[in-house]
Amino acid sequence: MGMDINTKKLKKNAFRVSKERGIGAARIRVPGGYLDAEILGMVQEISQTYGNGYVHLTTRQGFEIEGIRFEDMEAINKKLQPIIEKLEINQEEPGAGYPASGTRNISACIGNNVCPFANYNTAELAKKIEKKVFPNDLHFKIACTGCSNDCAKARMHDFGIIGMTMPQYDPSRCVSCQACIKGCRSLSVDALRMENYKIVRDTEKCIGCGVCITKCPTRALTRSKKKYYKLAIMGRTGKRNPRLGKDFLVWADEENIIKIILNTYRFVKEYISPNAPGGKEHIGYIIDRVGFEEYKKWALDGVELMPETILNDCIYWDGIHFDNQGK
Amino acid sequence: MGYQLTKTQMDELFRELSETYDLYAPVLMKGEGCFSETDVVRYGKVTSPDEIVWDRKSDYSYKETLLPINETLFYFTEDTASVPQGPKRDRLVFLRSCDLYGVKRLDEIYLKNGFSDYYYARIRERTKFVLMGCGTPCKSGFCVSMGTNRAENYDLYIKPDGELGYADCRCGELEEYFRKAGAVEARVVPDYAEENREQVTLPKKLSNESFTREIWNEYGARCIGCGRCNFVCPTCTCFTMQDVFYRDNEKAGERRRVWASCQVDGYTDIAGGISFRKTQGERFRFKVMHKIYDYEKRFGYPMCVGCGRCDDVCPEYISYSNCINRLAKEEEE
Numbered sequence: 001m002g003m004d005i006n007t008k009k010l011k012k013n014a015f016r017v018s019k020e021r022g023i024g025a026a027r028i029r030v031p032g033g034y035l036d037a038e039i040l041g042m043v044q045e046i047s048q049t050y051g052n053g054y055v056h057l058t059t060r061q062g063f064e065i066e067g068i069r070f071e072d073m074e075a076i077n078k079k080l081q082p083i084i085e086k087l088e089i090n091q092e093e094p095g096a097g098y099p100a101s102g103t104r105n106i107s108a109c110i111g112n113n114v115c116p117f118a119n120y121n122t123a124e125l126a127k128k129i130e131k132k133v134f135p136n137d138l139h140f141k142i143a144c145t146g147c148s149n150d151c152a153k154a155r156m157h158d159f160g161i162i163g164m165t166m167p168q169y170d171p172s173r174c175v176s177c178q179a180c181i182k183g184c185r186s187l188s189v190d191a192l193r194m195e196n197y198k199i200v201r202d203t204e205k206c207i208g209c210g211v212c213i214t215k216c217p218t219r220a221l222t223r224s225k226k227k228y229y230k231l232a233i234m235g236r237t238g239k240r241n242p243r244l245g246k247d248f249l250v251w252a253d254e255e256n257i258i259k260i261i262l263n264t265y266r267f268v269k270e271y272i273s274p275n276a277p278g279g280k281e282h283i284g285y286i287i288d289r290v291g292f293e294e295y296k297k298w299a300l301d302g303v304e305l306m307p308e309t310i311l312n313d314c315i316y317w318d319g320i321h322f323d324n325q326g327k
Numbered sequence: 328m329g330y331q332l333t334k335t336q337m338d339e340l341f342r343e344l345s346e347t348y349d350l351y352a353p354v355l356m357k358g359e360g361c362f363s364e365t366d367v368v369r370y371g372k373v374t375s376p377d378e379i380v381w382d383r384k385s386d387y388s389y390k391e392t393l394l395p396i397n398e399t400l401f402y403f404t405e406d407t408a409s410v411p412q413g414p415k416r417d418r419l420v421f422l423r424s425c426d427l428y429g430v431k432r433l434d435e436i437y438l439k440n441g442f443s444d445y446y447y448a449r450i451r452e453r454t455k456f457v458l459m460g461c462g463t464p465c466k467s468g469f470c471v472s473m474g475t476n477r478a479e480n481y482d483l484y485i486k487p488d489g490e491l492g493y494a495d496c497r498c499g500e501l502e503e504y505f506r507k508a509g510a511v512e513a514r515v516v517p518d519y520a521e522e523n524r525e526q527v528t529l530p531k532k533l534s535n536e537s538f539t540r541e542i543w544n545e546y547g548a549r550c551i552g553c554g555r556c557n558f559v560c561p562t563c564t565c566f567t568m569q570d571v572f573y574r575d576n577e578k579a580g581e582r583r584r585v586w587a588s589c590q591v592d593g594y595t596d597i598a599g600g601i602s603f604r605k606t607q608g609e610r611f612r613f614k615v616m617h618k619i620y621d622y623e624k625r626f627g628y629p630m631c632v633g634c635g636r637c638d639d640v641c642p643e644y645i646s647y648s649n650c651i652n653r654l655a656k657e658e659e660e
């Protein structure tokens with residue numbers, strides 16, 4: 001009997017068709033790249049039982065278990081169940097494996113669990129977003145990064161969430177040591193200066209990276225109670241026009257960012273090309289076609305920004321154009 | 328007199344005390360640490376025992392309650408100068424045994440070293456000290472080695488203990504508050520640290536010869552000159568002067584004194600562009616020698632009280648206590 005497999009269904013189930021006939025790979029998404037080490041043992045077991053003993057650590061912080069045979073998919077899905085449960089992945093049918101793969105794993109840098117530069121818990125936010133958007137077949141890439149260093153390469157995502165903090169300055173604790181000024185100059189954007197022995201922050205220039213706060217020896221500079229984020233949108237890699245995402249919101253809050261992401265799913269459903277291969281079209285190309293003004297209308301539906309949030313009304317993306325070279 | 332109080336009486340005591348005194352105590356400043364979602368314990372005003380952090384040594388010492396980080400000495404115009412008023416209320420400062428020994432060092436420098444400093448004296452006169460116990464000694468302190476673990480010159484000792492509270496009052500003025508709160512008399516002895524995890528042996532043969540030790544170069548290469556060790560220290564007393572001319576009218580302004588650090592650039596700069604201790608190694612040497620040698624030569628006891636805060640705060644993990652032990656060990660060899 002010939003091998004009869006619905007590849008569309010298989011892909012949706014987070015398996016991959018490989019270049020070797022009859023052999024695929026099982027993909028495990030790990031939101032925020034943060035997991036109980038126990039899961040590593042489970043991955044090992046699946047790999048050694050059903051795969052070829054090798055695992056690829058994916059660029060989006062998942063595992064890809066290589067060399068699995070398509071006839072084992074059901075058995076593997078059973079083995080994936082405790083992993084899915086431990087990672088608290090939304091799932092409609094227990095035991096049936098991952099329910100979708102279009103919306104990619106929400107990746108994150110290590111964040112404030114470890115990194116002194118980070119401005120928030122990136123894995124926590126990644127999980128929170130995952131809970132809201134997954135499962136979904138639409139091709140969305142979202143990443144959370146702790147600060148403007150952007151170790152998660154959030155700017156190459158449809159939605160790059162970059163942690164910020166608003167420096168709070170208590171002049172009565174400041175000893176004019178200038179560590180903050182030197183820190184901002186050498187590690188960031190040179191937004192600080194001293195006037196009359198006190199620190200003045202150029203609010204137009206400041207990117208809210210928080211470096212100055214980590215340098216202050218007296219706690220004259222501290223983090224804002226509120227957590228802030230930059231939302232950079234529509235960055236991408238790819239064959240036609242790779243480009244960096246541009247700031248849509250600066251000094252934004254978590255709730256509105258999630259709202260905008262959810263609104264974007266509705267926008268894509270409305271405007272995605274009916275001819276999109278595999279039902280997937282990068283959101284950025286849809287916006288290029290439909291126009292940013294139209295996107296903005298959809299994205300900001302029901303969004304009430306905080307007074308300090310800066311909204312960029314017009315965005316032009318550039319990047320490298322391989323699609324119209326010489327034109 | 329010693330007292331036992333119920334929780335309600337403790338709250339009442341604090342309420343009553345707050346009527347007359349400003350209470351300064353270690354407080355948890357949530358999210359105000361160096362890094363995201365880290366806290367810092369430093370001094371703030373309180374009105375109840377629950378606001379105080381009892382179970383952890385403060386990251387920054389009580390020092391700022393006696394010696395403000397920024398203090399305006401006087402305001403000036405073209406032809407007048409006026410001194411701002413001192414504190415309007417008496418204050419109670421909650422601190423540990425090592426810190427109370429620190430107060431002795433501040434007094435030595437600001438009250439007894441030639442003349443009495445007007446600004447320090449006027450705050451100091453209005454301050455009483457409330458000892459916090461160290462039944463569970465802090466991790467980094469070495470008060471026992473420094474002989475600063477049993478401070479007895481407190482005005483008040485207070486210890487909350489679940490639903491009860493204990494106090495030992497040695498200040499006549501404060502006794503009435505206990506009577507008002509309805510406290511019952513009891514025998515109360517402060518919890519003192521009997522033993523520390525860290526033990527320090529002071530080198531005994533330091534001299535100007537010690538200047539050339541290799542050890543200073545090693546620390547100099549590691550220290551980034553941030554000054555944190557000085558700012559957290561209960562015994563660092565240095566300040567610098569700042570004359571500020573107001574930007575809207577440069578004919579008026581103020582003179583401030585502001586905490587200074589011997590580790591930070593600019594500390595030894597003088598007119599003519601001269602600077603005395605240029606390298607970080609020289610500065611580190613100066614700090615260590617000042618704490619355990621120079622001060623002692625002048626006043627007869629070391630400056631350092633062994634609170635261990637400088638070890639806790641150093642971003643480069645330089646341990647001053649370890650440095651002292653190394654100096655002592657080098658002497659043996």
Ligand code: HEM
Pocket residue numbers: 594596597598
């Ligand atoms: C061998 C010569 C000199 C020595 C060793 C010397 C040393 C010092 C020292 C130790 C200070 C105290 C710095 C401080 O408190 O931060 C000082 C302050 C000062 N000196 Fe000299 N000095 C010398 C020559 C001069 C000369 C020639 C002038 C002026 C022409 C001068 C003007 C000043 C002034 C204006 C200050 C106050 C600066 C300040 O408080 O920041 N000095 N000097």
Ligand code: SF4
Pocket residue numbers: 165167183184188189190191192201205206207208209210211212213
């Ligand atoms: S938060 Fe702003 S001022 Fe501080 S270092 Fe970053 S850019 Fe500079």
Ligand code: SF4
Pocket residue numbers: 173174175176177178179180181199215216217218219220221
């Ligand atoms: S680092 Fe802190 S104390 Fe130093 S100048 Fe900046 S704000 Fe003032």
Ligand code: SF4
Pocket residue numbers: 384423424425426460461463464465466467468469470471475476520633634635
């Ligand atoms: S050094 Fe001693 S007195 Fe000071 S806090 Fe630690 S245990 Fe208490």
Ligand code: SF4
Pocket residue numbers: 556559560561562563618630631632633634635636637638647
């Ligand atoms: S030198 Fe260090 S251990 Fe000694 S009193 Fe100062 S901060 Fe405490």
Ligand code: SF4
Pocket residue numbers: 549550551552553554555556557590640641642643644645
């Ligand atoms: S805290 Fe550490 S790095 Fe900073 S000045 Fe002191 S010894 Fe040097």
